[in-house]
Amino acid sequence: MPDIFIEIDHVSFGYDASRLILNDVSLRFERGKVTAILGGSGCGKTTLLRLIGGVHAATQGRVVFDGQTVNVQNKAQLYRLRRRLGMLFQFGALFTDLTVFENVAFPLREHTELPEALIRDIVLMKLHAVGLRGAAPLRINQISGGMARRVALARAVALDPELLMYDEPFTGLDPIAMGVTANLIRRLNDTTGATSLLVSHDVTECFSIADYAYLLTAGGRVVAHGTPAELVASDDPEVRQFIRGEPDGPVPFHYPAPPLALDLGLRA
Numbered sequence: 001m002p003d004i005f006i007e008i009d010h011v012s013f014g015y016d017a018s019r020l021i022l023n024d025v026s027l028r029f030e031r032g033k034v035t036a037i038l039g040g041s042g043c044g045k046t047t048l049l050r051l052i053g054g055v056h057a058a059t060q061g062r063v064v065f066d067g068q069t070v071n072v073q074n075k076a077q078l079y080r081l082r083r084r085l086g087m088l089f090q091f092g093a094l095f096t097d098l099t100v101f102e103n104v105a106f107p108l109r110e111h112t113e114l115p116e117a118l119i120r121d122i123v124l125m126k127l128h129a130v131g132l133r134g135a136a137p138l139r140i141n142q143i144s145g146g147m148a149r150r151v152a153l154a155r156a157v158a159l160d161p162e163l164l165m166y167d168e169p170f171t172g173l174d175p176i177a178m179g180v181t182a183n184l185i186r187r188l189n190d191t192t193g194a195t196s197l198l199v200s201h202d203v204t205e206c207f208s209i210a211d212y213a214y215l216l217t218a219g220g221r222v223v224a225h226g227t228p229a230e231l232v233a234s235d236d237p238e239v240r241q242f243i244r245g246e247p248d249g250p251v252p253f254h255y256p257a258p259p260l261a262l263d264l265g266l267r268a
């Protein structure tokens with residue numbers, strides 16, 4: 001029996017009543033694993049992370065976090081839950097005029113009463129884990145984008161979260177920085193014993209580090225799920241189109257439209 005840490009159980013959600021973003025979606029994330037959630041723009045990946053973090057409530061269905069149904073009305077439960085998760089947003093969202101050190105120290109100062117000497121040791125250890133202990137005194141606007149992403153990783157793990165959620169961690173990075181970031185996500189998961197969810201549209205990078213992956217399409221519909229090896233070996237045309245990034249296939253390139261000739265008035 002797999003040890004499920006997060007379960008999305010027949011969840012539907014819309015930001016307003018007129019449009020469902022997630023339509024009866026079910027996913028399960030195993031404890032200790034890195035699971036990738038892949039899908040095109042707008043299919044609801046970030047929305048899914050927000051529901052897990054209790055930012056929004058599911059309209060229908062349940063989000064279960066380590067055996068407990070997430071209830072956004074229960075403020076005490078939400079606070080405890082948020083202490084258990086670390087989140088890395090697209091572009092890191094660091095304080096650009098603070099130092100690398102102060103950025104990583106920030107969640108420790110916000111959420112704990114630890115003495116300054118201990119905060120210092122934790123920050124230096126987290127920075128060491130991402131290879132940036134030597135950069136501690138630099139300001140964010142003095143370091144490269146790839147380094148900044150690593151600082152954001154160190155900050156996301158500052159409180160030793162049990163769940164790490166990464167939203168598009170590879171965006172805007174050059175290939176080397178991308179590889180470094182991917183390896184760090186894997187290493188931080190394994191050394192801290194956390195569970196990691198990785199939202200991205202970068203199939204290659206995700207498959208290089210994920211234990212398992214879900215492929216989603218519009219409405220959060222699960223096209224397929226499995227280990228990267230299983231998905232790569234799939235002969236389902238929709239999965240192949242997805243993985244190879246083919247522009248046309250079961251997911252058509254063209255939005256439904258009348259024939260071009262008709263639209264251009266070329267036919268009587």
Ligand SMILES: Nc1ncnc2c1ncn2[C@@H]1O[C@H](COP(=O)(O)OP(=O)(O)OP(=O)(O)O)[C@@H](O)[C@H]1O
Nearest residue numbers: 015016021039040041042043044045046047048201
């Ligand atoms: N706060 C919001 N209010 C209203 N609609 C929203 C909000 N956030 C997202 N949406 C809409 O919900 C849909 C899904 O967005 P979401 O960000 O979850 O998709 P995504 O798969 O993460 O896409 P991307 O890869 O582009 O980030 C989109 O159509 C988006 O416009």
